[in-house]
Amino acid sequence: xENKDNGKAEVNQPTISAGEPSGVSEAxxxxxxxxxxxxxxxxxxxxxxxxxxxxxxSGMMSGNVSSPGQITxxxxxxxxxxxxxxxxxxxxxxxxGYKTTETFNSVFGVEKYKITCNPTLTHVxxxxxxxxxxxxxxxxxxxxxxxxxxxxxxxASFPDQFGYTASEILQLFRNATNHEELKNMLAIxxxxxxxxxxxxxxxxxxxxxxxxxxxxxxxx
Numbered sequence: 222x223e224n225k226d227n228g229k230a231e232v233n234q235p236t237i238s239a240g241e242p243s244g245v246s247e248a249x250x251x252x253x254x255x256x257x258x259x260x261x262x263x264x265x266x267x268x269x270x271x272x273x274x275x276x277x278x279s280g281m282m283s284g285n286v287s288s289p290g291q292i293t294x295x296x297x298x299x300x301x302x303x304x305x306x307x308x309x310x311x312x313x314x315x316x317x318g319y320k321t322t323e324t325f326n327s328v329f330g331v332e333k334y335k336i337t338c339n340p341t342l343t344h345v346x347x348x349x350x351x352x353x354x355x356x357x358x359x360x361x362x363x364x365x366x367x368x369x370x371x372x373x374x375x376x377a378s379f380p381d382q383f384g385y386t387a388s389e390i391l392q393l394f395r396n397a398t399n400h401e402e403l404k405n406m407l408a409i410x411x412x413x414x415x416x417x418x419x420x421x422x423x424x425x426x427x428x429x430x431x432x433x434x435x436x437x438x439x440x441x
Contacts, residue, residue: 276384353429
């Protein structure tokens with residue numbers, strides 16, 4: 222597998238503009254609506270150049286615009302990654318270094334994202350299948366896994382515009398103790414303007430995992 226933090230799509234070069242980075246003011250308003258606790262500091266990671274931190278949580282909260290040029294902050298939603306930028310032959314998410322068929326647990330280093338359909342069948346969700354989990358189907362918090370997958374793919378595709386690298390998103394997920402707050406923060410990052418054009422005519426790889434009808438697990 223290629224280096225996750227270097228798998229950038231060519232279409233995602235940062236756009237330089239004057240003034241506050243695009244999306245920062247709206248993101249700051251959303252932070253104030255959901256409220257933040259002391260655990261928000263988990264989104265402040267290792268030191269980096271000022272321009273590279275403008276689109277991170279801490280950068281948007283502080284409104285730091287001291288650099289000569291500004292990056293247009295960006296993010297694509299779980300819904301985008303369900304239906305776009307997938308090579309259905311190789312199962313690659315184009316330009317990210319990740320495959321739809323990789324399991325969430327193996328990539329994120331956790332064990333929770335699986336379902337026991339019956340005494341003889343336990344299914345471990347793939348990254349793609351986690352995008353389809355709804356409500357209580359997510360084993361940690363509703364929509365957390367879906368937003369984590371989207372954040373990972375965003376960070377792998379356009380880390381400067383997203384504010385984090387793929388390895389940082391994985392670290393944040395593994396270290397989180399407040400899953401609701403983590404989901405809210407990832408959602409804000411993912412719901413900025415998406416810099417990747419949608420693939421007209423592309424088809425999703427199914428609609429998630431469904432336990433066999435004889436099982437007693439989740440279904441879609």
